[in-house]
Amino acid sequence: MLIEQILIQTVNGIVTGMILALVASGLTLIFGIMDVVNFAHGELFMLGAYVGVITLAATGDFWLAFVISTLTIAALGAALYWVTLRPLLGRDALTTILATFGISLVLQNYALWQFGPVARKIQEPVTGHFSFFYLDYPWYRLVIALASAAIIGGLWLFLKFGTFGIWIRATMQDRVMAQAMGIPVPMVLTAVFAIGSGMAAASGVLFGPLVGVNHAMGLDWVLKGFIVVVVGGMGSLGGSIAASILVSLLEAYASLIVSPAQSVIVSFVVLILTLLFRPTGLFVRTPR
Amino acid sequence: MNIGSDRMEPLVRVEDIHTYYGKSHVLHGVSLEVGRGEVVGLLGRNGVGKSTTLKAIMGLVRPALGRVLFEGQPVTHLQADKVARLGIAYVPEDRRIFGLLTVTENLRTGLDRRGVTDARKKELLDKAHQYFPVLAERRNQAGGTLSGGEQQMLAIARAMMLEPKIILLDEPTEGLMPRMVSQIHRIIDVLRAEGVAILLVEQNVPLTLEASQRIYLMEKGVVRHHALASELRVTDPVIHQYLGV
Numbered sequence: 001m002l003i004e005q006i007l008i009q010t011v012n013g014i015v016t017g018m019i020l021a022l023v024a025s026g027l028t029l030i031f032g033i034m035d036v037v038n039f040a041h042g043e044l045f046m047l048g049a050y051v052g053v054i055t056l057a058a059t060g061d062f063w064l065a066f067v068i069s070t071l072t073i074a075a076l077g078a079a080l081y082w083v084t085l086r087p088l089l090g091r092d093a094l095t096t097i098l099a100t101f102g103i104s105l106v107l108q109n110y111a112l113w114q115f116g117p118v119a120r121k122i123q124e125p126v127t128g129h130f131s132f133f134y135l136d137y138p139w140y141r142l143v144i145a146l147a148s149a150a151i152i153g154g155l156w157l158f159l160k161f162g163t164f165g166i167w168i169r170a171t172m173q174d175r176v177m178a179q180a181m182g183i184p185v186p187m188v189l190t191a192v193f194a195i196g197s198g199m200a201a202a203s204g205v206l207f208g209p210l211v212g213v214n215h216a217m218g219l220d221w222v223l224k225g226f227i228v229v230v231v232g233g234m235g236s237l238g239g240s241i242a243a244s245i246l247v248s249l250l251e252a253y254a255s256l257i258v259s260p261a262q263s264v265i266v267s268f269v270v271l272i273l274t275l276l277f278r279p280t281g282l283f284v285r286t287p288r
Numbered sequence: 289m290n291i292g293s294d295r296m297e298p299l300v301r302v303e304d305i306h307t308y309y310g311k312s313h314v315l316h317g318v319s320l321e322v323g324r325g326e327v328v329g330l331l332g333r334n335g336v337g338k339s340t341t342l343k344a345i346m347g348l349v350r351p352a353l354g355r356v357l358f359e360g361q362p363v364t365h366l367q368a369d370k371v372a373r374l375g376i377a378y379v380p381e382d383r384r385i386f387g388l389l390t391v392t393e394n395l396r397t398g399l400d401r402r403g404v405t406d407a408r409k410k411e412l413l414d415k416a417h418q419y420f421p422v423l424a425e426r427r428n429q430a431g432g433t434l435s436g437g438e439q440q441m442l443a444i445a446r447a448m449m450l451e452p453k454i455i456l457l458d459e460p461t462e463g464l465m466p467r468m469v470s471q472i473h474r475i476i477d478v479l480r481a482e483g484v485a486i487l488l489v490e491q492n493v494p495l496t497l498e499a500s501q502r503i504y505l506m507e508k509g510v511v512r513h514h515a516l517a518s519e520l521r522v523t524d525p526v527i528h529q530y531l532g533v
Contacts, residue, residue: 166400167397167400169388169393170386170389173388176348176384177380178386179367179369180346180348180369181372181398181450182369182372182373182397183369183397185367185369
């Protein structure tokens with residue numbers, strides 16, 4: 001029985017880890033390229049879920065809602081960046097932290113005012129269960145893991161090949177030299193903020209069916225997102241993904257012993273140990 | 289003294305620029321010109337503002353006063369990416385290779401521009417590989433793993449990918465072995481033969497006098513002396529006065 005529980009928790013950990021990786025990739029991409037710690041990331045996740053709720057109600061098609069939500073929040077992210085962050089770049093990091101924190105409060109309260117305190121439900125596109133060691137395991141959870149993996153894989157291909165990916169990576173390493181090479185850095189930064197925001201929205205829609213959609217749903221995720229971004233190494237995409245899976249697996253195993261609410265402690269233990277012994281991150285080979 | 293370039297409109301004209309880093313006044317009214325296809329040396333001790341002059345031309349430092357003209361048009365308030373697109377390339381003192389990008393990706397930062405056909409891209413890449421065979425060997429290696437001299441070659445090759453009309457070259461031979469220094473010298477001659485102008489900041493006086501047509505000598509944020517390179521000797525008193533060699 002214990003072996004089965006461990007196997008199930010392994011699958012659960014990977015599924016949660018993939019969603020977390022999707023949230024954290026956006027965070028780490030934005031941090032890596034403009035040194036902005038985006039406290040509004042969780043609210044973009046939450047708004048993404050709400051746009052998903054609305055478009056799903058209007059169109060009845062989950063995947064259409066998924067795409068529309070991702071694009072809408074990407075555009076919102078670009079606008080937010082242009083209006084509130086672009087003028088602050090190059091100043092003290094504290095100013096951008098305060099700015100994104102302010103955005104987060106505004107968006108959260110907007111959602112509360114617009115949608116009310118009652119959680120909304122997103123109907124999953126794939127229903128049904130399959131048998132997994134005498135337990136019924138929902139297909140949709142596998143869909144989440146696969147969709148997240150596909151998006152992250154797509155992002156990786158986009159960064160690895162293609163001119164825009166080279167521009168993004170060059171700007172990440174040396175913004176000034178990138179600009180001196182003729183790379184339109186302001187446009188690259190806006191695009192990265194839009195991509196990160198779109199990824200937050202995508203994870204919000206994917207995760208929506210598992211929990212209710214409400215105005216505060218982003219908080220938990222952005223907190224965990226920050227933990228894995230630090231554990232994986234600030235600005236390292238691969239590191240964030242690996243850390244997402246690691247932390248989620250550890251939490252899943254811990255919830256075999258303690259209650260799921262208490263298992264969150266594991267994330268913080270990993271965070272504290274990382275900060276004590278490997279402050280540059282667990283999965284960073286060369287310190288930047 | 290009046291020994292400007294012989295053409296009517298110089299390629300780059302710097303007019304009386306003043307710059308500040310915070311409260312410290314770095315350039316106190318620098319003026320100079322570079323003609324089309326001309327190699328111009330900018331000499332001076334450390335900290336007299338040679339690198340700042342290059343950065344001001346590139347749009348990386350904003351002059352508080354004065355202006356920079358490129359082909360007669362003011363570029364003083366353009367962002368560096370626009371300046372680069374106009375045809376000014378920059379090879380900074382510390383090379384600033386994109387260390388995590390491969391050699392080819394480093395070159396592509398300058399190559400992937402609008403209006404460059406695939407055939408032209410291949411031509412430019414082939415040219416870079418021909419001038420710097422070591423870059424062809426290491427094309428898939430991360431830029432950060434190259435030696436200092438190889439990184440310098442990559443920085444120059446990367447600038448060439450922009451097909452610039454002028455390259456601002458900041459201390460290209462600093463810290464290099466003699467063999468590498470002569471290779472850099474050869475590349476400067478090749479670029480000049482191709483009609484690319486160069487504004488060369490150097491500590492290596494013999495190399496600068498040999499490679500350049502005209503020389504500006506800077507001291508404490510201003511140009512103090514201006515001469516044809518052929519009229520100067522390494523042992524000239526004026527060189528001794530401003531460089532102390």
